[in-house]
Amino acid sequence: MSKRILILLGHPSSDSFCAALAGHYRDTALHAGHDVRLISLGSLDFDPVLRDGYRLPQPLEPALLEAQQAIAWAERLVLVFPIWWGGVPALLKGFLDRVLQPGFAFRYKSGSAFPEKLLAGRHAHLLVTMDTPPWYYRWFQSMPGLHQMRRTTLAFCGIRPEKTLTFGPVLDSTPQRRQAWLAQTRALALR
Numbered sequence: 001m002s003k004r005i006l007i008l009l010g011h012p013s014s015d016s017f018c019a020a021l022a023g024h025y026r027d028t029a030l031h032a033g034h035d036v037r038l039i040s041l042g043s044l045d046f047d048p049v050l051r052d053g054y055r056l057p058q059p060l061e062p063a064l065l066e067a068q069q070a071i072a073w074a075e076r077l078v079l080v081f082p083i084w085w086g087g088v089p090a091l092l093k094g095f096l097d098r099v100l101q102p103g104f105a106f107r108y109k110s111g112s113a114f115p116e117k118l119l120a121g122r123h124a125h126l127l128v129t130m131d132t133p134p135w136y137y138r139w140f141q142s143m144p145g146l147h148q149m150r151r152t153t154l155a156f157c158g159i160r161p162e163k164t165l166t167f168g169p170v171l172d173s174t175p176q177r178r179q180a181w182l183a184q185t186r187a188l189a190l191r
Helices: 017-031 062-073 090-099 134-139 144-157 175-189
Strands: 004-009 035-040 051-054 076-082 106-108 115-117 123-129 160-167
Touching: 004 017, 004 062, 017 035, 017 076, 017 123, 017 175, 035 062, 062 090, 115 144, 123 144, 123 175, 134 160, 144 160, 160 175
Parallel strands: 004 035, 004 076, 076 123, 123 160
Antiparallel strands: 106 115
8 A cells, every 4th residue: 555655854954874875765665566755854944943932932944844844744754864962953953842842743632741642554665774772772871862753752753763773883884784774674665
């Protein structure tokens, strides 16, 4: 059955290994008959800083309005990003701060400490690169960037993280190793 898939490339560079993973996922999913859109955050024109927090409205730039429409359209989100300093890149964090607004992604009801999850019914795949060995990031650093993305961002809005693939260390990885990672990406895109 065909799915509506939105890929968000959270690495600012269009020639990064993250970009290769995003392109590979897109091409595989298209070939499998899915309806796929790709947004490369590095090519968007927007202010990634939420200037007044959520206290005052900050009008969304046209690129962010289009991104909200694409998120609302999608059944599956695929977030492709590197882990930098243990977390997500500033560009991706700023994009999420600006796009996942109250009233679009979540809403608090009067008298409730927990939000209504306005993006429920969607699921996500995460493709994550790092220069740290993934086992070290998991067992010794406790995966702060992945916990943030899966639990306190996606799940908070109702998006169910379904599968996470971690690739690393990318630094000094061989072409054979990268081809193996692309094969894992291809298998995930065919799900």
